[in-house]
Amino acid sequence: MKAIIAATIIGVIMMFASILSNNKSGIVSLATVLFFFLFGINIWEVYESINATGVAAPAYLNNMMSLDSFAIWFSMLMSGCALLYILLLGKEIAKVGKHVGEYFALIAFIMVGIYLLAGYSNMLMLFIGIEILSIPQYILAGSDKRNLKSTEASLKYFLMGSFSTGILLMGIAMLYGATGSFDIINFRMLQTDALNPLALSGILFLIIGLGFKVSAAPMHMWTPDVYDGSPTPFTAFMSTIVKAGVFVAFLRLFHASFGNLTNHWMMIVAVITATTLFIGNITAVFQQSVKRMLAYSSIAQAGFMLFAILSVNATAWQGIVIYAVAYSVATIGMFAVLIKLKDYTYDGFNGLAKKEPALAFFTTIFLMSLAGIPLTGGFMAKYFVLLAAVQQGQVMWLVIFALIMAAVSVYYYFKVIIAMYFKTGEAELNHEVTGYDKLMLGITCLLVILIGLMPQLLLNL
Amino acid sequence: MNEISLNHYLFVSCALFFIGVYGFLTRRNLITMLMAIELILNSININFIVFNKFLFPDKLDGLFFTIFIITIAAAEAAVAIAIIINLYRNYKTIDVEETNTMKF
Numbered sequence: 001m002k003a004i005i006a007a008t009i010i011g012v013i014m015m016f017a018s019i020l021s022n023n024k025s026g027i028v029s030l031a032t033v034l035f036f037f038l039f040g041i042n043i044w045e046v047y048e049s050i051n052a053t054g055v056a057a058p059a060y061l062n063n064m065m066s067l068d069s070f071a072i073w074f075s076m077l078m079s080g081c082a083l084l085y086i087l088l089l090g091k092e093i094a095k096v097g098k099h100v101g102e103y104f105a106l107i108a109f110i111m112v113g114i115y116l117l118a119g120y121s122n123m124l125m126l127f128i129g130i131e132i133l134s135i136p137q138y139i140l141a142g143s144d145k146r147n148l149k150s151t152e153a154s155l156k157y158f159l160m161g162s163f164s165t166g167i168l169l170m171g172i173a174m175l176y177g178a179t180g181s182f183d184i185i186n187f188r189m190l191q192t193d194a195l196n197p198l199a200l201s202g203i204l205f206l207i208i209g210l211g212f213k214v215s216a217a218p219m220h221m222w223t224p225d226v227y228d229g230s231p232t233p234f235t236a237f238m239s240t241i242v243k244a245g246v247f248v249a250f251l252r253l254f255h256a257s258f259g260n261l262t263n264h265w266m267m268i269v270a271v272i273t274a275t276t277l278f279i280g281n282i283t284a285v286f287q288q289s290v291k292r293m294l295a296y297s298s299i300a301q302a303g304f305m306l307f308a309i310l311s312v313n314a315t316a317w318q319g320i321v322i323y324a325v326a327y328s329v330a331t332i333g334m335f336a337v338l339i340k341l342k343d344y345t346y347d348g349f350n351g352l353a354k355k356e357p358a359l360a361f362f363t364t365i366f367l368m369s370l371a372g373i374p375l376t377g378g379f380m381a382k383y384f385v386l387l388a389a390v391q392q393g394q395v396m397w398l399v400i401f402a403l404i405m406a407a408v409s410v411y412y413y414f415k416v417i418i419a420m421y422f423k424t425g426e427a428e429l430n431h432e433v434t435g436y437d438k439l440m441l442g443i444t445c446l447l448v449i450l451i452g453l454m455p456q457l458l459l460n461l
Numbered sequence: 462m463n464e465i466s467l468n469h470y471l472f473v474s475c476a477l478f479f480i481g482v483y484g485f486l487t488r489r490n491l492i493t494m495l496m497a498i499e500l501i502l503n504s505i506n507i508n509f510i511v512f513n514k515f516l517f518p519d520k521l522d523g524l525f526f527t528i529f530i531i532t533i534a535a536a537e538a539a540v541a542i543a544i545i546i547n548l549y550r551n552y553k554t555i556d557v558e559e560t561n562t563m564k565f
Binding site: 123124127128131135138139142145146148149151152154155158159162163165166169170172173174176177180181182229 | 478481485491494498501502505508509512516517520522523525526529530533536537540541543544545547548551552557560561562
């Protein structure tokens with residue numbers, strides 16, 4: 001709860017800072033300090049929850065939030081990722097437009113949404129969390145106001161986002177009609193046999209509404225355009241931390257509430273997973289722009305994260321934590337490299353290894369993690385979510401299909417590595433890579449490898 | 462005279478929902494699409510209130526949910542109008558068919 005309050009206050013401070021000062025680098029430094037502070041508060045909360053073992057999870061806001069140890073731990077990890085994001089891309093955020101303070105304020109408000117989604121126990125908090133998370137994103141997507149692509153991205157995101165909110169709310173309304181409650185614990189009383197058709201259609205609407213938010217196929221149509229059109233630093237945020245936050249909300253709802261109804265929704269989610277994996281990976285192969293390829297790759301990675309929802313067991317919770325962090329860290333690093341290049345196509349990477357060997361090496365590590373090569377975080381992430389599905393044992397065909405699709409993904413990730421190392425050309429950079437950039441990218445790289453070697457560090461629940 | 466029952470209300474709400482979905486999918490004018498979204502949200506509001514009144518009258522859960530939906534819909538509409546104005550400045554139109562800079 002402290003983190004939620006702190007993040008709100010940070011958002012307000014950033015808005016006032018942008019009124020009082022025009023100094024861009026000053027505002028970036030202030031934001032960095034405040035996000036360090038937020039991360040510190042999260043660690044404090046984790047420390048408190050470790051000391052309070054045996055005590056029931058404290059309930060806040062009239063039992064609408066139950067901040068159990070998982071919620072607090074996940075919030076802490078997401079704050080860490082957000083801090084890493086600001087350290088890596090803070091200067092680039094300042095270059096998007098004039099209103100630098102507001103961008104950081106919106107990011108802080110999105111963090112509030114993520115904390116709410118990590119620990120909600122009432123459908124009202126799910127709805128409010130999703131909206132707090134979405135509305136700032138519509139603005140961030142359109143923050144490059146003179147750019148046609150950015151405007152279009154924000155329009156598409158808004159239209160699809162609010163439509164999916166409507167569907168999500170319809171699902172909540174139907175579940176309310178069936179059970180008379182918004183508490184996710186009360187949904188457990190839904191009977192497995194002779195299930196109320198109202199509840200069943202409510203679950204279906206919820207799958208579609210949340211599927212829109214996590215960009216699962218066939219509800220993924222907005223994703224490539226929005227991620228391609230938005231200013232690159234905000235794409236990095238939207239496709240990683242935000243998506244992970246929504247996934248945890250999805251997981252919480254379907255494991256805590258509908259865990260005993262798996263025979264009703266298992267097949268639907270399995271088909272959605274297969275479609276997501278197929279469309280994400282196959283379409284990514286044909287892309288010319290690396291930014292658009294990363295957008296499709298984020299759809300493909302969402303397909304892997306859906307495995308955690310399919311398999312109702314404890315490993316799935318571990319899997320989603322590792323996947324969220326490993327994927328976020330590697331993708332943020334990848335976007336931090338991409339933003340330094342003038343040309344976002346594959347040809348823009350030609351000959352980068354000769355010009356900036358360190359940058360090319362870091363990119364290679366990030367891409368290997370995304371593809372799931374052993375010794376990187378991405379491998380352990382994929383291993384844990386697939387292990388959860390194997391333990392669950394009902395969707396073996398899907399696990400095999402996912403392995404084939406992971407092999408396909410190696411092709412389009414390695415196309416970038418081939419362009420960097422084996423093709424001749426002059427990769428043009430926007431500006432010189434400073435020592436600070438290299439240091440931060442090196443730390444990100446170390447994190448990726450550390451997660452790959454010791455994933456249990458992330459599971460200290 | 463029969464009383465107006467739960468089913469009558471649910472019929473209205475369902476009709477409004479699908480009119481909203483139909484309008485959202487067929488109309489190309491952004492303001493009309495925004496109106497369609499509001500129609501969807503309001504049909505859900507009717508749903509919540511009617512379920513509350515007829516099925517679970519002892520608590521006011523559904524009513525309070527409705528108040529939250531109205532508030533957030535207002536916030537969303539404010540952002541939507543800002544986006545539409547920005548779009549009009551850049552494209553000189555509010556027709557969604559014209560906004561096709563990005564293709565698959």
